[in-house]
Amino acid sequence: MYSVAVLRFLASLDIQAVLDSLECVQLKPCVIDSSYSELPPGIDAVVLPGGFSYADYLRPGALAATEPIIASIIDRARNGLPVLGICNGFQICCEAGLLPGTLLRNTSNEFICDRVSLKISDKSSIWTAAIYKKKLNLILKSSYGRYYIDSTSLRAMLDRQQIVFRYRENINGSTDSIAGIRNVDGNVMGVMPHPEYGSRLKFNDGISIFRSLKSYMASA
């Protein structure tokens, strides 16, 4: 059984839902505190969960991105370790330089907690290979969910097919309606809505992202 580290930062919130989702697809979760200096041996993938790490001090994800374990994750990600950042985890990935761009306050200035529908923009990624629907219904809950990247970098991302998910209705003002992106190599993905709540809700579309991860690990 593949082991997936779930990082716990000060004020991470959505850990249990991630654990449930991983168990739902027969992956073995392992909670790792962010104070660790390195990932333990035998870890096959990492999930950075949602929440309000360090209470969003300075910028969401900025302080968490300086934790020693992040350097270890960056190092392992360069060698192909799959890393999934969800919501605050996505913000941490951007602040740490694992993913381009950043997440800003929603244009509406509101905390958005709503069901959103996503288009799958990259069906060939390791994160979407087991998604058989044309759209995903997920829960979005964030104040700083507006993905931003400058136009030059956006063009580069489009050329490299790094955009994985787009909102069908751009609810938070994200650049190019972006809801989820991957790095150039494809092994790191950040997504703002929450796939992990699929294990608890009537619509369980998000589980297919974890199923895709498992399929990838089995084939690697």
Added chain:
Amino acid sequence: MEKIEFVVFIKDEVYDPQSSAILDKLQKKHGNKIASIKQGKIFSIEYDSEKFSSKSQFINEISELLVNKTVENGKVLEK
């Protein structure tokens, strides 16, 4: 020890809804006497200047954390 004040603002080309909301409220009270407003952050920092080769080296090092260069600019507040 030296002390500086360092300010960080969102870049002009990046929309900041918080500044817009503040401007909206001020303009409702004062009309077009208020043309614009930009919310930022200010950091008052004491540091041991002998531990850094130069002030600019110190500024570069703190900027790595205090400024998200994708969307923000940071500078020392000159008095």
